[in-house]
Amino acid sequence: MTPPTTPAPVPHQVQDVLLAEPRGFCAGVDRAIEIVERALAQFGAPIYVRHEIVHNTYVVNDLKAKGAIFIEELADVPPGATLIFSAHGVSQEVRREADRRGFQVYDATCPLVTKVHIEVAKLRREGFEFIMIGHKGHPEVEGTMGQLSEGIYLVEDEADVQRVQVSDPTKLAVVTQTTLSVDDAAAIMAAIKARFPQIRQPKQQDICYATQNRQDAIKVMAPQVDVVIVVGSPTSSNSNRLRELAERLGTPAYMVDCPEDLRESWFEGRPRVGLTAGASAPDVLVQQVIQQLKQLGALSVRRMQGVEEHVRFPLPKGLGGTGLDRPLPTERSAP
Template identity: 75%
Template sequence: MPTAAVQNILLAEPRGFCAGVDRAIEIVEKALTKFGAPIYVRHEIVHNTYVVDDLKAKGAIFIEELDDVPPGATLVFSAHGVSRAVQQEAERRGFQIFDATCPLVTKVHVEVAKLAKEGYEFIMIGHKGHPEVEGTMGQLDGGIHLVEEVEDVARVSPRQTERLAVVTQTTLSVDDAAHIAQAIKARFPMVREPKHQDICYATQNRQDAVKLMSSQVDIVIVVGSPTSSNSNRLAEVARKLGTPGYMVDRAEDLQPHWFEGCSRVGLTAGASAPEILVRQVVERIKALGAVSVQTMPGQPETVKFPLPKGLRLDLDDEAAAPVARS
């Protein structure tokens, strides 16, 4: 690598795995341990190449169509959630199903189902084609209008406006979603907004960390796969604040010319990117001359989501085991 001016690396905090991603990966690993390979997973369990390849090596088979799952197989739904039609079809086929949908996405699904029974239509802020958006919109047979940008709000044509509610993809840019929500409120003053915003705590925390970090560094590197919505948003946040932001799937993706004239490098990772990739990127940047690595203070995260009943191995085993007495 050519010589660069890099001296310091500043690690964002928090970064990397969130509770929903931890839970989803653990569900696949526990299913493999309990039932043996292969375990079928509909869609990538999380949007990270390293994680998916690692689980493939352990015996997970990733599919998009239920036709690719043999009868009697064990099937895991990805962290992004699935439509009601996919869930019903999987149940009809008799698969052993474990749902790894992030509980914060499930919360949105529950809210949609509840309000739909009360006669509500919905405006969903999200990215067309993203599996989470497809899963949420697929909770109903219609009545959810997708908007991706402020300009889309003017084109929404609900059947009525008295019962209209907003829901949001959980991995969006907090600021972009807020701007779109303002436009929706301006056009539909009676719209019902979520009691608590749908964008998840981890997405919020990682974006906030990048905002704090951006003014302290010359460049921001985000570890994350191209398909990861929340990782893409982190790079966008840096760029909107005037700091060059680049996303890499692995350390080998780093380009030396990005660092020319940069003495301080900010480094973070999307919610689906494992810490091992961050460490590899650190070593790669050290080869450019960085001599110190600091971690910035950040919001502690203590959230942990429980596993589905059939996969709580330790609890199940403890409950079944006789109590030892001295």
């Protein structure tokens, strides 16, 4: 009688995890969350927030549990309530409506988005029209375009550039959503400059330092791994761009909102895993994903070298801040 054969051990699907640096929260997200938490501590629940404070399910649910109520329409906020504008910014009409309704307002708009709003207002007073590079329907785009009642035109791709009709090509400026793909924005910018050679560009690019740094890290990491996992919510623009960039570089990539989203099939024949997180994803989720990858066999976790970010933004006056912005350092990593 032939003895039963012992099945060969199944090799670990995941062996090594390479952790991107930098990853996760940026200064604008840190500030926005702290504004909500300080308002809750100072005034008590409920605190109303127009739109998700940042695009991350875990963060929003955590703040809901602490007493934040997220709304889209100001009519849903009771008179005299405390209202916070999300990190994405709001239109001038939303600001006027909040004033009319008499809310106590704290503005969690990322200062880098506010910088774009200030530039739009300044140049409009000088007679400029604008082309905005961004994604239709994104709250940041709606907020920036809503700084003006007319004279600002959205382009999402190079084809859109050819359809723009402006009053005076010599009085035209360009602004950009802060969370775009750097490479995509550059291609659209090239098409804009080809059609409107005299267009005025910002002194510094509008795409934020954190978006730039996380994309640069992907460019270094993707060739070193077999698959990339991006921690981020489906609504997060910058997280989606990280996944797209990895795939463009030839590495399969997936985005997860929580560790339960991981699928074993993603790692079949792909033992080297790259892990990063969008600018609105908390590190607690990254650590949970690491633990899940260890359950799938990961034997080592190592951090790649990357730029260290030291940017900090002040809080609004009344929540521990002075209400005065200080100069904003620009931090970018080299690819």
